[in-house]
Amino acid sequence: MSKQPFFSRWRIWITRLFCVAIVGLFLVSLPAWHDQESLMAHLITPLGLILASIGAIGRLWCSSYAAGNKNARLLREGPYSLTRNPLYGFSFLGGLGVAITTETFTIPALFVAGFALYYHFVITEEEKRLQVDHGEDYATYQVMVPRFIPRTTAYVEPQRWEISPSALRRSMGEVIWFVIAAVSIHALHDLRGVLSLPTLLVLP
Template sequence: MTLGQGDSTDTRPPPRRFWIARFVCALILGLYLVSRSGWEEISVVLAHLTASLGLVLAVIGALGRVWCSSYAAGNKNVVLLVDGPYSVTRNPLYFFSFVGGLGVVLATQTVVIPVLFAACYALYFGRVIRKEEAFLSAWHKGLYERYRARVPRFWPDWSLFTEPAKWTIRPLPFRRSLVEVSWFAIAAIVLHTLHDFRDLMGWPAIFVAY
């Protein structure tokens, strides 16, 4: 089910958002390269469990974004999406991006770096979400207000889940979304590779991160 009717104008996020995301990723990677995990000194098992949890969350985030894209690809802002992932949270793409990103940074086997990621994500994307909500409220008017009244902004309420019997997927934007989610797997693999390579080469650490 979809509500409202708009146009097919391209309303993709401005490039600045992606540059900020890249900057934060570079910052986190830089911290990772000049530090070492303190959890490995306390418990190697705990450190590896943290990394394994990160891989699970990265996969969930990637699959969740694919699920969202099957609804949103070519349809976002054209109609008001209220089914599937959009029936349990108003911002499922941001939610699954957060889950996937958190999974990637957990591969550092630290707590400090994931907390830094979560704080940066909340500060920046909280503002982005509020702006998008203002746009949707103006574009879809009362339809969006009724939707907002019953569906949570970010954390899913799975008791609200509904899905249509059929849904039309636009192949080109959906294919692009598949390329985008591949970065979750690539990032996790890169972090694991750097971890092993750093130990092999004996890179010095400036500080210990827990």
């Protein structure tokens, strides 16, 4: 197997640093939508929680196929028959959900821009690695399955699938953070006054 390139190897840590920066911005900002009484203002947080939950459940679904198999074989079943990058797709939905719970347009926009820019390089590097590791099989897979937007007509699901319990357990610990982050950000809206956090910006 080929060595993971830079963007893929440091993907988790760079993502965490980006999230810390976004949370830091939120902590010193006042969301413009928080005190609004419009229908949109009341729907934003539930929408964010729903997307964060979908992202968490979707990543767990992907992990049930990838756990113990990702580096051993070319995954083409289950969510990997819908799109070549289902794990990143659900990560996008989950992260967007967390960003939406900030009740701003600015932070979700920063998340979308940062995700699109950074994961473009991650996916491109991984495609090159998979091409080296799997050759013609991956070239065929690229033709049959879209890169990011799911195609439901190509769905394939096996009757049985072997996984690594320890790898799946680690994945379960990772995905719960989407929901925890969304709930925590929502709670910080109400704790701003108690914590006496400074307001340096008002974010639309």
